[in-house]
Amino acid sequence: MPETTATVEKRKKRYGMVIDLRKCAGCSACTVACSIENNVPEGHFRTWVKEMEVGLFPDVKRIKLPRLCNHCEDPPCVKVCPVQASWQNEDGVVLIDQDRCIGCKYCIAACPYEARFINPETNTADKCSFCIHRLEVGQLPACVTTCVGGARIFGDVNDPESEISKVLSQYSVNVLKPDLGTQPFVFYIDGDGSLMAGDYSGLRLDHTIRLAPGGK
Amino acid sequence: MGIGPYIPVHYLYNVHHEIPFGYLIAIYFFYTGLSAGSFLMSALSSVLGIKKFKPIAKVSGVMALTLLAVAPLHLIADLERPLSFWRLFVYYNGSSAISYGTILLTIYPLMTLIYLWFMMRKDLALGAKYLTNWRGKLYRLLTLGHLDTSEASFEKDQKIVRTLGMITVPLAFLVHGYTGFILGNVQARGLWNTALMPYIFLMSAIVSGTGLLLLLVLFAERFLSAERRITPERRELIDDIAKMMPWFILVDGTLLISHFIVLYFAGQNAHETAWQMLYGHHQWSFLFDEVLIGLVLPMIIFSIPKLRKNLFMLIIGSFMTLYGVVYMRMNFVIGGQQLELDGNGWKTYIPDPLHVKLIFTFAALEIILLFGLMFLLPITEQRYPPLVQPLKGKDIKGTLTMEH
Numbered sequence: 001m002p003e004t005t006a007t008v009e010k011r012k013k014r015y016g017m018v019i020d021l022r023k024c025a026g027c028s029a030c031t032v033a034c035s036i037e038n039n040v041p042e043g044h045f046r047t048w049v050k051e052m053e054v055g056l057f058p059d060v061k062r063i064k065l066p067r068l069c070n071h072c073e074d075p076p077c078v079k080v081c082p083v084q085a086s087w088q089n090e091d092g093v094v095l096i097d098q099d100r101c102i103g104c105k106y107c108i109a110a111c112p113y114e115a116r117f118i119n120p121e122t123n124t125a126d127k128c129s130f131c132i133h134r135l136e137v138g139q140l141p142a143c144v145t146t147c148v149g150g151a152r153i154f155g156d157v158n159d160p161e162s163e164i165s166k167v168l169s170q171y172s173v174n175v176l177k178p179d180l181g182t183q184p185f186v187f188y189i190d191g192d193g194s195l196m197a198g199d200y201s202g203l204r205l206d207h208t209i210r211l212a213p214g215g216k
Numbered sequence: 217m218g219i220g221p222y223i224p225v226h227y228l229y230n231v232h233h234e235i236p237f238g239y240l241i242a243i244y245f246f247y248t249g250l251s252a253g254s255f256l257m258s259a260l261s262s263v264l265g266i267k268k269f270k271p272i273a274k275v276s277g278v279m280a281l282t283l284l285a286v287a288p289l290h291l292i293a294d295l296e297r298p299l300s301f302w303r304l305f306v307y308y309n310g311s312s313a314i315s316y317g318t319i320l321l322t323i324y325p326l327m328t329l330i331y332l333w334f335m336m337r338k339d340l341a342l343g344a345k346y347l348t349n350w351r352g353k354l355y356r357l358l359t360l361g362h363l364d365t366s367e368a369s370f371e372k373d374q375k376i377v378r379t380l381g382m383i384t385v386p387l388a389f390l391v392h393g394y395t396g397f398i399l400g401n402v403q404a405r406g407l408w409n410t411a412l413m414p415y416i417f418l419m420s421a422i423v424s425g426t427g428l429l430l431l432l433v434l435f436a437e438r439f440l441s442a443e444r445r446i447t448p449e450r451r452e453l454i455d456d457i458a459k460m461m462p463w464f465i466l467v468d469g470t471l472l473i474s475h476f477i478v479l480y481f482a483g484q485n486a487h488e489t490a491w492q493m494l495y496g497h498h499q500w501s502f503l504f505d506e507v508l509i510g511l512v513l514p515m516i517i518f519s520i521p522k523l524r525k526n527l528f529m530l531i532i533g534s535f536m537t538l539y540g541v542v543y544m545r546m547n548f549v550i551g552g553q554q555l556e557l558d559g560n561g562w563k564t565y566i567p568d569p570l571h572v573k574l575i576f577t578f579a580a581l582e583i584i585l586l587f588g589l590m591f592l593l594p595i596t597e598q599r600y601p602p603l604v605q606p607l608k609g610k611d612i613k614g615t616l617t618m619e620h
Contacts, residue, residue, distance in 0.1 A: 043232075050558070051229035062228075067558065076403060082314035083307040102303050103296020105236035106314055112404035114233040114558040123296040179483075180403060194225050200488045200560055 008073055008158070008183075013091040015130055016157040016185035017144070018167050019066050023151035026051055026064035030143035030152065037131060037142035044117045046128040047143050054195070065195060066152070068143070069094060069115040069128035070176060070184030077107035077116065086125070091156075092185060093130050101125055112180050130154075157185065227560050235553045235565045240294040242549040243575050245395050246424070246542055247287035247582070248321075249417065252392035253425015255280035255328065255384065257457070262335065263381035271453060274595040275436050276429050277332040282589060284325040284391070286582040291321075293574045313397040316390075324384070324391045331380040337362060338370045339594035354592065392421045399552065406486025407493075407552040412475050416548075419468035420541045426461055427514075427537030430454060430530065432590070441596035451525075458530060461518040461537070469511050489555050497562060498551045501543055510540010 008014050026049055034040065034047045047068040054061050075094050078086045085101035088094050101124035108116045108125060119126035131141035139145070144154040155164035173187035174196045188196065258276035261269040292301045304318040341363050343355035356363070396414025403409050433454060437446045446454075479490035493502040517523045517533035524530060554562045 045231050048231045049229075050227070053226040053228055063225075079309075079311045080313070080401065082309055082312040082318065083303045084309050085307075100303060100307065101297070102300045104291075104294070104314060105296070106312070106398070108234075108236035109553060110402045110404060112557055114556070117233065118236075118296055198485055198557065200484050200555070 008092070011090060011092055011158060013156045014158045014185065015071065015091050015093055015135070015154070016164060016187065017068075017130070017141075018153040018164055018171075018173060018187045018189060019191075020149075020151045020153070020167075020171075021063065021065065021188055021190040023149035024049070024064045024066055025149050025151075026062075027148055029146050029148055030066060033142040033146035034128070037134075038129070039121075040126075041119055041121050044119065044126070046126070052195070063195060065188075065191065066143075067113070067115070068186060069130075070113055070182065070186045071128075071130060073183035073185065074181060076110045076112065076180075076182060080106045080110045082106065089132075091135075093132055093135075094127075095129055095132060096125055096127065098122055098124050098126075112177055112182065113184075225560060230556075230559045233556070233558065233563065235550065235563055237549050237553060238294070238565065238571055239546065239550070239567050239575060240290045240571050242545040243542070243578075244287055244290035244294070245417065245545045245549065247283050247290065248392050248395055249421030249541065249545075250425050250428055251280045251283035251287065252388040252418070253421040253423070254283070254429050255388040255425075256422060257425060257429050259381050259385045259388075262331075262377050263385055265378075268453060268456060271450070271597055272429065272433050272457065274332070274335060274593070275432050275590070276425075277328065277335060278589050278593060278595055279425075279429060279432055279586065280388070281325060281328045281332055282582060282585045284321070284328065285585065286578055288321050289578050289581075290575070293571070293578075313394055313401055316394045317398070320387065320391045320394055324387045327380065327384040327387055331377060331384055333358075334373050334377045334380060336594060337373050338365075339598050341365050341369075342598065343594060351592075355594070358593075389418065392418055399548065404485075404557055405489070405552050406479070406482060406484075406555070407489040407548065409486070410475060410478070412471055416468070416471045416475060419464065419471055420544050423461070423464045423468050423511075423514075423537050424541035426457060426464060427534040427541075430457055430534045432586075433457070434527075434531065436590060436596050440590060442598065446527075454530070455525060458518055458524050458533075461533075462515055465511050465515045465518070465537075469515075472507075472511075485555060485557075489552065492554065492562065493547065493551055497554070498547055502547050502551070505543035506540050506547055509536050510543060514540070 028049050031045055031048050035045070038046055040046050047066060050065040050067055052063045052065065054063050071092060071094050073092060075086070075088060078088055078094060081087075082104060083100055083102055085097040086094065086107050087097065103118060103123050103125065105118065105125070108118070116125050116127045118124070131139070131143075134141060140154050141152075144152045153164050153167050155162040157164055157168065159165060167189075168187065171189045173189055174191045175184040175187055176196050177184075177198060178196065254276040257269070258273045258280065260266050261273045292298050295301055304314070305322075308318075309315045337359060340355040340359045342365055344352055344359055344363055345365055346352070347355065393414040396417040399405075399408035400410060400413035433450075434446065437450045438444070441450075476490055476494070479486050481487075482490075492498050514533045514536045517529050517536075524533075550565050554565065556563055
């Protein structure tokens with residue numbers, strides 16, 4: 001069980017996700033399922049799978065790191081939204097009121113995880129919602145149901161009987177950029193060190209891939 | 217060897233994320249900075265009571281007002297849903313710097329307008345009394361019926377100007393200081409996340425504000441004043457303003473150097489962004505445009521009396537401060553966002569062509585508004601009744617002649 005704060009314990013439910021990196025095959029089925037489920041416009045992603053090569057030859061390992069909104073307990077994006085269009089519901093899910101958002105992009109600048117983007121169809125900020133519309137009818141998020149290796153485990157962290165609670169009590173987990181104090185609720189099994197913190201060691205070695213706008 | 221914490225990570229695939237704040241925001245910061253800087257120069261005489269700066273108070277007031285009238289247009293244009301900007305006034309978030317800005321950007325221009333009106337009422341009332349042309353009619357209209365030309369009423373105006381100034385000076389600090397908080401409050405971006413950010417923005421605002429003010433005072437005295445030339449007293453006044461510039465640049469530069477010294481010892485994100493400014497993609501625009509042209513060369517021009525007193529060098533130096541501060545805004549706004557927070561590389565910023573067009577449109581609007589108001593309003597020292605009228609043409613040098 002990860003360290004929780006008073007606000008988390010006060011919640012009746014606290015949704016979270018565990019991603020088991022040992023089981024992720026990097027097939028990107030989650031990305032596809034998410035894009036279909038949420039009508040995500042082309043070129044933008046609510047969830048995606050980063051692929052990295054870690055180590056030096058011959059001690060090299062390929063890592064697939066699925067990424068999505070971390071639904072932080074202390075979300076920087078909610079703090080900066082001038083019209084309170086970004087908000088956190090009672091279950092800890094960070095959501096965007098699409099009718100209220102004016103598209104100032106401050107939340108995008110403030111998110112340390114680059115989880116947000118401007119949806120060119122609605123002209124508002126957009127991001128992963130843990131498929132809130134599915135949760136409301138008792139279904140799991142689309143990426144969880146579609147995950148081939150069963151790498152994504154979703155549930156109520158505050159319910160000790162839930163699968164996610166059992167996994168969290170069984171394994172040591174990490175979160176992305178824990179030093180920022182945002183308290184993410186997307187946990188990674190087998191994600192350590194340079195994978196979880198921002199790693200910029202390749203910047204001056206020209207190891208980086210240059211990404212053209214549009215993700216080509 | 218397992219996957220330890222210090223093993224090199226080589227990215228094979230990641231998705232592209234766009235840079236949220238572009239040139240429109242950078243130029244918006246430039247405008248509010250100019251406005252706040254010029255207002256503070258105006259307050260030197262009206263609030264602090266330094267009499268010698270009185271002749272510039274109105275020019276800088278007009279400058280502060282028009283710049284702040286155009287600045288928010290950049291913000292609205294940068295919204296993805298510009299027509300819904302009114303929601304900023306309806307919904308409020310106490311922890312969002314943009315929410316503070318909404319209030320400040322509403323109150324500050326109104327206060328400046330009222331301040332300017334009280335400052336000009338004397339000239340407007342006198343103009344309404346003595347001028348018979350269209351200008352007299354306009355001034356009569358602008359007095360809003362307050363045509364009292366007694367000395368007592370002017371003194372009362374001065375007192376009100378002082379009080380209004382005292383309220384508006386903190387607002388001027390805040391209206392630009394808050395933009396520093398917009399960036400400073402973002403923990404994720406190393407270059408921005410510092411308590412120095414509002415002060416760096418304020419100091420560069422004062423540098424650029426003084427730069428533009430010098431240019432406008434020169435212009436107003438040469439083309440709009442009663443004398444139609446820059447009198448020796450005005451030259452002295454301009455020199456007095458120019459003398460302050462090295463100090464402003466010194467403080468601005470010191471803050472910048474302090475920022476970079478701490479960045480060197482900061483976390484990886486911040487350190488890498490600073491590295492990018494000094495050695496990476498932003499090296500040229502930072503070291504050459506911002507530091508050399510914007511700070512070092514004006515510092516030299518404005519601190520050597522011989523250069524400072526040369527009108528041509530003064531104009532060049534003033535333009536350089538403006539140029540440097542535009543680059544400063546761009547370097548900090550764009551440069552602060554180029555590090556991929558979710559990767560291991562730099563993002564490229566490609567400005568939206570529409571945004572670039574809008575920037576030039578707003579600049580044209582600003583120029584029309586600024587010079588229009590400078591032409592219409594009594595910004596220079598007026599003489600009533602207007603005994604002295606300049607001769608038209610080139611023979612205006614030398615003594616003033618009476619025209620009948």
